[in-house]
Amino acid sequence: MPHAQAAAATAHSAAPLDRFPKPAADAVCGLTLHTGTLLRPRPSPNRPSLVDSTQPSTPGIVLGLWLLAAVLGCRSRPVAGSSGSISVFVVLDTVRADHIGVCGEARPLTPTLDALVAEGAALSCTAIAPGSWTLPSHASFFTGLEVTEHGAHALANPPEEAEGSSRRKLGPARKLSDAHAVLAESMPAVMVSGNPVLGPSSGLSRGFRHRTVPKHFGKLYGARLVKAVQNMLKENVRDGDLLFINIADAHTPYRSIPEDHPFLSPREGLTWNQSTTDSDWFRFVSGTPDPALETRTRDLYAYGIQRADRTLGRVLDAIEAAGFSRRRLVITSDHGEYLGEHNLLGHGHYLHDENQMVPLLVQPGTLPEGFISATAAHDLIQGQPIQERPVRVAAWPHPKKSALFDQQKFHLIQARSWTPALEWTSDQPTPDGPLGAWLVAAKASASGVGDAELHGLLEQLGYH
Ligand SMILES: [Zn+2]
Numbered sequence: 001m002p003h004a005q006a007a008a009a010t011a012h013s014a015a016p017l018d019r020f021p022k023p024a025a026d027a028v029c030g031l032t033l034h035t036g037t038l039l040r041p042r043p044s045p046n047r048p049s050l051v052d053s054t055q056p057s058t059p060g061i062v063l064g065l066w067l068l069a070a071v072l073g074c075r076s077r078p079v080a081g082s083s084g085s086i087s088v089f090v091v092l093d094t095v096r097a098d099h100i101g102v103c104g105e106a107r108p109l110t111p112t113l114d115a116l117v118a119e120g121a122a123l124s125c126t127a128i129a130p131g132s133w134t135l136p137s138h139a140s141f142f143t144g145l146e147v148t149e150h151g152a153h154a155l156a157n158p159p160e161e162a163e164g165s166s167r168r169k170l171g172p173a174r175k176l177s178d179a180h181a182v183l184a185e186s187m188p189a190v191m192v193s194g195n196p197v198l199g200p201s202s203g204l205s206r207g208f209r210h211r212t213v214p215k216h217f218g219k220l221y222g223a224r225l226v227k228a229v230q231n232m233l234k235e236n237v238r239d240g241d242l243l244f245i246n247i248a249d250a251h252t253p254y255r256s257i258p259e260d261h262p263f264l265s266p267r268e269g270l271t272w273n274q275s276t277t278d279s280d281w282f283r284f285v286s287g288t289p290d291p292a293l294e295t296r297t298r299d300l301y302a303y304g305i306q307r308a309d310r311t312l313g314r315v316l317d318a319i320e321a322a323g324f325s326r327r328r329l330v331i332t333s334d335h336g337e338y339l340g341e342h343n344l345l346g347h348g349h350y351l352h353d354e355n356q357m358v359p360l361l362v363q364p365g366t367l368p369e370g371f372i373s374a375t376a377a378h379d380l381i382q383g384q385p386i387q388e389r390p391v392r393v394a395a396w397p398h399p400k401k402s403a404l405f406d407q408q409k410f411h412l413i414q415a416r417s418w419t420p421a422l423e424w425t426s427d428q429p430t431p432d433g434p435l436g437a438w439l440v441a442a443k444a445s446a447s448g449v450g451d452a453e454l455h456g457l458l459e460q461l462g463y464h
Pocket of ligand 1: 093133135334
């Protein structure tokens with residue numbers, strides 16, 4: 001049974017999601033080529049492209065391919081498995097473990113994930129995201145390194161304009177260094193991402209043979225992402241490839257919940273303005289939480305999870321419809337989301353369970369009991385034994401946000417270890433033991449020490 005269909009069968013009703021535009025499952029050649037250009041409008045000085053793509057997109061090439069297809073005749077739907085076997089790595093961006101049905105969520109938000117587990121996939125509900133936001137976590141997924149080892153994260157003292165325009169697009173953060181080998185260099189790989197942080201300025205797209213990445217959040221969610229995956233499968237995926245997909249439907253901007261949703265109240269969508277003191281987000285985070293805003297946020301996030309799961313089901317169906325069998329499937333998330341807990345909204349700067357506890361799924365394969373670093377996805381997707389890693393993570397100050405709060409929030413380095421449980425912030429003495437050595441390295445890294453210096457420091461500390 002197709003994943004989307006199986007998912008629908010286990011949900012109470014998929015009525016509001018049925019309006020989610022259904023992508024063309026058996027697109028004829030001409031239509032496929034035409035829709036393939038929709039996400040890649042030709043850049044013009046007045047209308048920049050919404051999507052970075054390494055795929056050819058000029059009208060001439062498209063017309064040529066269309067004519068060739070017309071001469072050769074349209075390809076019939078392939079038989080599953082006829083195009084080869086691929087590895088599929090999915091990051092469900094911003095998905096908290098406690099919102100997964102098989103992890104205890106009572107509402108039917110994740111029928112696709114639940115069905116995968118029912119079919120035999122191994123799932124951990126206590127995986128810990130390696131970083132607190134998109135950049136550091138994906139850098140760990142792609143390198144297999146901890147955040148203080150690869151050094152891609154927010155900076156306490158970001159360099160000024162000398163870093164160039166790409167730095168400004170990325171924000172106050174250090175991109176993934178070219179010095180670290182990435183998954184897409186060890187196995188042939190293509191990427192479709194709904195999250196714009198995976199574009200070239202972060203270093204995360206390095207090594208991918210083809211990639212489709214939007215320039216803004218919200219531009220490649222849901223049916224649009226499914227269509228981009230279908231196009232990638234038809235045009236660029238080969239036997240033996242790694243297909244990496246970031247599904248960002250649970251990330252802001254939150255979509256509105258429709259009137260006829262079977263179990264969620266209708267809500268107007270929203271996104272957070274985190275750059276001024278004249279915003280709902282600022283008022284909430286500064287200590288005047290609004291119960292109505294919190295309720296709305298919780299419902300909108302739940303709807304985002306439901307949409308992300310629906311997109312996942314359709315992506316898996318698209319892979320099968322394109323004739324590929326799955327050599328292995330790994331699904332995880334890069335971080336969670338605060339929904340008012342601890343007077344916080346969004347993600348990225350603190351390390352409570354709401355921000356760090358994510359699902360980790362593998363099929364086929366097994367997972368250990370207890371806390372596990374989600375960086376294990378790096379090993380699992382290659383079919384390798386999971387490397388033993390300490391389960392710990394650090395978050396760094398955000399200079400612009402801390403300025404909004406007169407340095408009272410977002411100004412400290414915070415670190416957490418789950419084995420054994422230990423929390424630390426930079427206004428406390430550094431603890432003894434392995435976490436202490438790691439914190440020294442984290443502090444040096446956060447203050448802008450370059451990667452070479454950081455590696456030297458880690459070696460001196462006996463950290464490998
Ligand atoms: Zn993310």
